[in-house]
Amino acid sequence: MATPRILGLKGCLSIIILLSVALAAGCGGSGSSGPSASGDTAIVSVAKAPAFPAGTVATAAPAAAGGGGGGADPFATNIDNVWITVQKIALVPDGMIAPGESRDPDSQGEQAVEDGGMDDAGFVSAAVVPPRTIDLLHLPPEALADILSEIKDIPAGKYGKIRLFYSDPKVRFHDAPDNTAVKQTANYHIDIHFVGGGMVIPVRTSATPDGGVVVHRIFIEFVLGKDGLKITVNNNKILMRPQVFATVKPVQMGISGTADNVVAGSFDIATPDRRSFHAVYGSIDWFFKTTGRFVPVSESLGVAALRDGAFVDVFGTFDSLLVLHADEVMITFPDSISGTVATGWTDNSFVLALPSDNVVFARPDRLNAYYDNNVSFAVLTDNAVVPGVQVTARGYAVPGQGIEAYWISVGP
Numbered sequence: 271m272a273t274p275r276i277l278g279l280k281g282c283l284s285i286i287i288l289l290s291v292a293l294a295a296g297c298g299g300s301g302s303s304g305p306s307a308s309g310d311t312a313i314v315s316v317a318k319a320p321a322f323p324a325g326t327v328a329t330a331a332p333a334a335a336g337g338g339g340g341g342a343d344p345f346a347t348n349i350d351n352v353w354i355t356v357q358k359i360a361l362v363p364d365g366m367i368a369p370g371e372s373r374d375p376d377s378q379g380e381q382a383v384e385d386g387g388m389d390d391a392g393f394v395s396a397a398v399v400p401p402r403t404i405d406l407l408h409l410p411p412e413a414l415a416d417i418l419s420e421i422k423d424i425p426a427g428k429y430g431k432i433r434l435f436y437s438d439p440k441v442r443f444h445d446a447p448d449n450t451a452v453k454q455t456a457n458y459h460i461d462i463h464f465v466g467g468g469m470v471i472p473v474r475t476s477a478t479p480d481g482g483v484v485v486h487r488i489f490i491e492f493v494l495g496k497d498g499l500k501i502t503v504n505n506n507k508i509l510m511r512p513q514v515f516a517t518v519k520p521v522q523m524g525i526s527g528t529a530d531n532v533v534a535g536s537f538d539i540a541t542p543d544r545r546s547f548h549a550v551y552g553s554i555d556w557f558f559k560t561t562g563r564f565v566p567v568s569e570s571l572g573v574a575a576l577r578d579g580a581f582v583d584v585f586g587t588f589d590s591l592l593v594l595h596a597d598e599v600m601i602t603f604p605d606s607i608s609g610t611v612a613t614g615w616t617d618n619s620f621v622l623a624l625p626s627d628n629v630v631f632a633r634p635d636r637l638n639a640y641y642d643n644n645v646s647f648a649v650l651t652d653n654a655v656v657p658g659v660q661v662t663a664r665g666y667a668v669p670g671q672g673i674e675a676y677w678i679s680v681g682p
Contacts, residue, residue, distance in 0.1 A: 349443055352406040354436040354458070360395035361421065362461075364430035364468040393433070396421045403438070423477040424485055428468040432490070434460040461513050462490070469518045472588040473547075482541025486524035486585045490516045520587045525549070525594060529580045537576065539584060539594075549584050551596040558640060558677045559583065559600045560664070565647070565677075567640050572599060574634045575676040577666060579604050603677065605667040611657050620655055622663075622672075629672030630663045644681035654680045 436459065439452035469488060476483045527541035536550045556572020557564045567575075576582070581602040586595045607630070609622035618636045622628040632639040632652070641650040644662060655661065660682050663675035 349407070349441050351408065351440075351442040351449075353403055353438070353440045353442075353449070354406065354434075354460075355401045355403045355438045356398050356434055356436045357401050358395055358397050358435040359421065360393040360433045360435070361424065361429045361469075362393055362431045362433055364428040394421060394424050394429075395433075401437070421485075422475070424471050424475040426471050426474040428470050430464060430468045432462040434462070436460065463513065463515050464490075464518050465515050466517055469521060471521055472592060473523065476541075476543060481543045482526045482539075482545065483543075484524045484526075485521060487522040489519045489522075522585055522587055522597070523594065525584045527582065529576060529582045530578050532576055532578050534573075537582075539582060547592070547594050549586070549594040549596050551586075551599065554596055555598045557598065557600040558664070559602045563647075564600055565640070565642065571634070571638060571640060571676065572601065575601055575603075575665075579666070603664040603666065605673055606662055606664040607673050608660070608662040611655060611659050611661060614657055615652065615655065619672075622661070627667070627670065627672050629668075630661070630678070631668065631672065631674045632678065633665060633674045633676050639675065640677045642677075642679050644679040646681075650680060 439458060440449040441452060442449050469490075471485065473483060475481075475485055525539050525541065525547050527539040527547075530538045530540055530546075535552070536548065539547045539549055541547070553569060556567050556569055556575075558567055558572075558575070559565075576599065581604065583598075583600040583602075584594060584596050585598040587597075588594055607622065607624070607627070609624045609628065611620055612623040612628075613621045615636060618633075619629055619631045622630060636652050639652070641652060641654055642648060643650055643654075644660075655678065659680055662679045663673050664677040664679075665673050665675035667673050
């Protein structure tokens, strides 16, 4: 019998599992992840990590248990690809174990086992539709990550690992004409254990997209070294040991609702499902948002435009007192009017050809409101507002007068 070998994927497999709100294509932005224009939901992606986690060192994988002869080659170099087809993903509550499993992770890597089915009680899971095939040795960069699954309605609590259920594992050897199937059991899975503390979801997420609370982002990095994903190869079988270890950063949440009690540096968020959260902010990113579109604006304009009654999407992390520390705030203005400019600027206002409530008051003033083209979305200035052009002004209604507008779009 040939000596078993361990394929140590530590140097190649540094993965981010990223739960994030998808960025709507064509919406622009300033390098921010941005929110989804079509509804916020937790999305799980697999991508190549930009760098090794700080303080970790790639080390040789241990010899295979029960290996014969001279032991294992810790860095087998004859495998080009490792494919799996991901069928489902699950968040596993801290301390939960499936039948036949050990409560504590085995640093040598557990054997693939029948896990009792795809729907273990207590798991928070979602099917991958359609299933996605990924190559663990050639993952895309984060910006091009394959989206695996959407997980909604995540209960508050502590989670000890993420489980990837997969099928059809295959490897390709150097110069081999065909792919080789990895030994199959009833249900393969990869368990990603969190070290240094589990992943904490501080508040329950909403069962429906309009509930107001979602997991926005979970950033996870694999712990490299001997705890990396390992594949045992010998004459009889090729076995993937489905257990790896990872660190996790504080979970970023997304809270949507109506702003209330707005003061300098803080405000409350009343969600559609009648919950209330207190948010604080310092120097952060600000956006204006409409259906299907959002634009980045300056910090000074964002702060000035936030008032009671605005609909907001706020992304950040909770502290131990459940105060949300915002990283991004998106403002959807409660009121808007559209019409043709009848007269040009008079100080900080102009008039639309409407029968009533037709005055547009630029805020914070004429020079510092946000202007763009309603068709090309090009950024404009106040000079674009001239008699005869069509405009849409977004902001806060002034009964009997018009609107105080922070965002003015020119064009049909």
